[in-house]
Amino acid sequence: MNHSCRNLRVLIAYDGTEFSGWQKQKHVRTIQGDIEACLKRMTRENIPLHGAGRTDAGVHAEGMVAHFKTISHISTEDFLFGLNSMLPGSIRILDVIPVDYKFHARFSARKKQYHYTIFTGRIQPPSKRLYSLHIRDNLNLKKMSECMSHLQGTHDFSSFENSGSRDKSDLSGRGAVRTLSKASLTQKDNNSLVFDFIGDGFLRHMVRNLVGTLLESGRERLSVDLFKEILQAKDRTLAGPKAPPHGLSLIKIFY
Amino acid sequence: MNHSCRNLRVLIAYDGTEFSGWQKQKHVRTIQGDIEACLKRMTRENIPLHGAGRTDAGVHAEGMVAHFKTISHISTEDFLFGLNSMLPGSIRILDVIPVDYKFHARFSARKKQYHYTIFTGRIQPPSKRLYSLHIRDNLNLKKMSECMSHLQGTHDFSSFENSGSRDKSDLSGRGAVRTLSKASLTQKDNNSLVFDFIGDGFLRHMVRNLVGTLLESGRERLSVDLFKEILQAKDRTLAGPKAPPHGLSLIKIFY
Numbered sequence: 001m002n003h004s005c006r007n008l009r010v011l012i013a014y015d016g017t018e019f020s021g022w023q024k025q026k027h028v029r030t031i032q033g034d035i036e037a038c039l040k041r042m043t044r045e046n047i048p049l050h051g052a053g054r055t056d057a058g059v060h061a062e063g064m065v066a067h068f069k070t071i072s073h074i075s076t077e078d079f080l081f082g083l084n085s086m087l088p089g090s091i092r093i094l095d096v097i098p099v100d101y102k103f104h105a106r107f108s109a110r111k112k113q114y115h116y117t118i119f120t121g122r123i124q125p126p127s128k129r130l131y132s133l134h135i136r137d138n139l140n141l142k143k144m145s146e147c148m149s150h151l152q153g154t155h156d157f158s159s160f161e162n163s164g165s166r167d168k169s170d171l172s173g174r175g176a177v178r179t180l181s182k183a184s185l186t187q188k189d190n191n192s193l194v195f196d197f198i199g200d201g202f203l204r205h206m207v208r209n210l211v212g213t214l215l216e217s218g219r220e221r222l223s224v225d226l227f228k229e230i231l232q233a234k235d236r237t238l239a240g241p242k243a244p245p246h247g248l249s250l251i252k253i254f255y
Numbered sequence: 256m257n258h259s260c261r262n263l264r265v266l267i268a269y270d271g272t273e274f275s276g277w278q279k280q281k282h283v284r285t286i287q288g289d290i291e292a293c294l295k296r297m298t299r300e301n302i303p304l305h306g307a308g309r310t311d312a313g314v315h316a317e318g319m320v321a322h323f324k325t326i327s328h329i330s331t332e333d334f335l336f337g338l339n340s341m342l343p344g345s346i347r348i349l350d351v352i353p354v355d356y357k358f359h360a361r362f363s364a365r366k367k368q369y370h371y372t373i374f375t376g377r378i379q380p381p382s383k384r385l386y387s388l389h390i391r392d393n394l395n396l397k398k399m400s401e402c403m404s405h406l407q408g409t410h411d412f413s414s415f416e417n418s419g420s421r422d423k424s425d426l427s428g429r430g431a432v433r434t435l436s437k438a439s440l441t442q443k444d445n446n447s448l449v450f451d452f453i454g455d456g457f458l459r460h461m462v463r464n465l466v467g468t469l470l471e472s473g474r475e476r477l478s479v480d481l482f483k484e485i486l487q488a489k490d491r492t493l494a495g496p497k498a499p500p501h502g503l504s505l506i507k508i509f510y
Contacts, residue, residue: 013380014381015381015384060382084378089379089381090384092380092381094378123339124347126315126344126345126346127270129270129345130382
């Protein structure tokens with residue numbers, strides 16, 4: 001181990017609207033790509049930035065965590081200030097702290113929290129359009145909450161996974177089994193609903209598929225019993241449509 | 256007067272970020288231009304939309320008012336629904352109501368209200384970047400409030416007008432004299448300040464010039480006495496820099 005090499009943990013917020021998601025890709029703008037480019041400008045090192053997970057194009061984050069290793073002597077304070085000076089306002093570094101060399105943003109994560117926000121008023125204010133899904137149908141909140149109560153605990157969430165999309169680097173052997181410690185619905189103000197999920201992991205598009213299906217139950221197109229059956233069936237073809245990305249935000253990673 | 260011609264009053268909210276302001280211009284996107292294009296698609300008439308005033312590129316509105324005349328038989332409800340279907344989410348029609356034939360969005364307006372929002376926290380959340388100006392300097396709120404108290408009432412605001420920019424169609428004969436019935440500063444939450452102005456009219460860039468100068472006093476670069484002198488001098492060269500457009504929002508037009 002190189003003792004002059006530090007491991008730094010970064011807390012990041014972003015507006016995903018104009019990005020092709022978290023993960024670096026050629027020819028498109030991504031959060032990871034933008035931050036790595038700034039790290040290179042600051043340190044002249046080729047620094048890989050390891051995120052706690054990926055987010056899709058258009059998905060936001062209030063509390064993404066990542067880590068990177070550097071042999072530079074730049075202070076954490078200067079990283080915070082320097083990165084924010086170079087990055088666009090749509091990406092903000094909220095915190096940089098030195099962590100144990102063994103800390104890994106992804107493998108050390110215990111839980112993640114996501115919010116999915118719905119605007120239910122008749123006309124959506126322009127300032128909310130990028131951060132909440134506008135639903136004009138009447139929604140039965142009691143029914144959606146009841147469906148969500150059945151999501152809590154440990155389940156095989158295959159029915160809400162995008163087919164053929166399992167992360168191939170998932171070496172945990174747990175397949176599509178995940179544990180949700182929270183799945184609840186809260187009314188934020190008169191016109192906003194927030195689906196709140198905390199889990200030890202989420203399959204690809206799982207939150208968006210869950211929300212799309214929950215909304216079908218809220219519209220009275222799906223009974224609570226049928227919702228439970230869909231969960232138990234482990235069959236993606238039964239669930240509702242995937243909710244669009246812009247209502248989704250990664251709120252917090254728990255370590 | 257053509258009795259089959261209706262006069263309709265429209266309440267409009269918009270995110271000005273991607274627009275070159277309210278007023279229609281060739282080759283660029285404007286709020287007026289976008290709405291007039293939709294009115295034409297709906298009615299096949301060439302309908303001029305008269306706004307209560309103009310807003311600059313990047314300035315937002317929660318309550319712009321405009322009126323238009325039409326010989327069509329489209330209901331106000333269908334105008335509301337149809338326009339919102341065709342317009343981008345950054346422009347929302349909040350209300351369409353029939354008004355007296357003599358109602359004029361601009362000439363009938365008695366007062367206007369503007370808010371200018373400042374984010375004072377250390378790191379500005381991405382979702383606020385388009386709607387508030389980020390100021391990291393310590394601001395003396397008491398001093399700014401005291402300066403604002405001197406703005407209330409009737410004054411010649413030449414010092415805060417953009418030079419050479421008086422609206423040539425101002426036939427009121429009042430020159431740069433305007434009456435502010437409200438000029439106050441409120442703390443919205445821990446990290447936000449709102450400058451709140453209500454007046455019988457505002458000169459071009461007046462709010463942004465006022466806010467830029469008030470911020471100089473908040474930064475202790477300008478005493479309250481000097482602020483009063485600037486107001487009394489009627490000389491634009493004395494005031495502080497113009498605050499950027501994205502913190503500004505037209506809140507309400509009073510009739």
